[in-house]
Amino acid sequence: MIRLTLALDAMGGDFGPAVTVPAALQALAYHPQLELLLVGSPAAINPLLVKTDSVLLERLTVVPAESVIASDAKPSQAIRASRGTSMRIMLELIKDGKAQACVSAGNTGALMGLAKMLIKPLNGIERPALMTVLPHRQQGKTVVLDLGANVECDGAMLAQFAIMGAVMAEEIVGVNNPRVALLNIGEEETKGLDNIHQAAALLRSIPSINYIGYLEANELLTGKTDVLVCDGFVGNVTLKTMEGVIRLFLSLLKSSGDGGRQGWLMKLIKRWVKKRLARQFGHLNPDQYNGACLLGLRGTVVKSHGAANQRAFAVAIEQAMQAVERQIPERIAARLDAVLPKSD
């Protein structure tokens, strides 16, 4: 069994150790090959470990960190004052080769900046991008990026994202010759913004990329593409719109028709039908695909949703494990090397 060591920012996110520690223990219980370095305040973490089976604890080490980067801190200031924070120490464990990947639910901007500073981008990558894998109606999956690491992107950056996304679709989703599309407000050539037109021209010139053109946002979950590329502002808005609508539906489904006068039998039957429906929609629940990979670095960094619950944070840990097992950074580096123009 090949050992796999991850570092977790135990203090990040809206709930800190109350979510990250139980999720860490859950992951250790499921995956016997996993070792975890929990970075954070021992005073906050240790009480949550008291009742834990000592066999699990053998694969868990608490790495002390004095402070935390606040979720609402300005990234540039947070990075300047980052020494001794749980997020920075977590990234240093990667840099020093003590962990193979890491997960944080903390400040996205600070994570992005610190990761770029400490772990460094791959050759040919200007800026890393946040990527996630969304389920779609045809039971398949779509790789979507950037989800918010870069609010403004030029055409070259979008093309780099597309190349990284194609590697993810091949390695993580298991699609051969994955279809790559650019998110736009129409399918016609002339629609949209200049950076998108430039990216389209670049992608058309790379033979190993199966570029299929523009797609509109209503195709997000229809499975028409394996990789969908956009700038970080648009990606963030798209993902959050989708999550908002899905959560609204799930909550309506839960609450609908509970009031009113009805016989107990009808109530029971309705509850049963709704439960079945909720299960069928379950694969669309945002908790199921929590964890955005920061792609384009010389190591694996996964960003969990700040509001993640235990189950969602555990999913993010699994994303990080998968990225290590599939050697994502190495494969992206190899692909970039093959497709990008050489600078002499």
Next chain:
Amino acid sequence: MIRLTLALDAMGGDFGPAVTVPAALQALAYHPQLELLLVGSPAAINPLLVKTDSVLLERLTVVPAESVIASDAKPSQAIRASRGTSMRIMLELIKDGKAQACVSAGNTGALMGLAKMLIKPLNGIERPALMTVLPHRQQGKTVVLDLGANVECDGAMLAQFAIMGAVMAEEIVGVNNPRVALLNIGEEETKGLDNIHQAAALLRSIPSINYIGYLEANELLTGKTDVLVCDGFVGNVTLKTMEGVIRLFLSLLKSSGDGGRQGWLMKLIKRWVKKRLARQFGHLNPDQYNGACLLGLRGTVVKSHGAANQRAFAVAIEQAMQAVERQIPERIAARLDAVLPKSD
């Protein structure tokens, strides 16, 4: 009874007269004060009127137009060659005072460009914006703009959209002192793009606007704001993401659990429960809020979704009627006059 005359582009949209003519007849039947000018090819329209009650036909006039602007035509070229098209003749009817408002499901870019050229923007408006009214979970409604008329916007344009949106929320939704928010990728001041920061500064300086700050896209349907403002690229992506997810849910709801071995009673009960659920989600069905108003012009122009069915196109006609009855262009002009800095 005050007469109300609308011009309809009978040829626009994916289905042309097959959808627009029945929708027009439906609107005439519902609204005795309505008169319609159906602009398009008489050869295509007249056969669809054969079986119509002659009382309805008294309020319907077919205005002949030789040609149609294709949905996928490049707007600049389409506008140059627009003489004699159904869309242009429809707009000329507004310009000449023969109709009070108009509806088209045709090419968005061409409609925007021609409307600006023929109907002219209001004083203080650089570019008109596409606006719609979305339902939210608290049974209220949110005004959202721009939905795609302007792919790039500076801060001043976003602020103008916000002012127009506030008038819509007051007059169409009936909200006093409506809350106005800017769509962004975080609620913190420093998040997002420069044009959004500039718009925020402008809106804070206008005392009559109830500016509440940034909102993220997962709040789109939660009712936290009455007006949500963004650029046309982001607005288009947001709206289409939402529509895609809602249509996916409605189709899953329809098809879920239909297979499998079940007794006929259970099948009947399940069908009944699902029908009730579908009705409860019905107010979120995109057909129910079809029709985006092009705000900021000296007249009312409504853009219907190109793929609109009869019901959806009829909803767009109602939007146009409402805009005339509430005197939207006049009220926006008055509000702009009150809040915008005077140029001496």
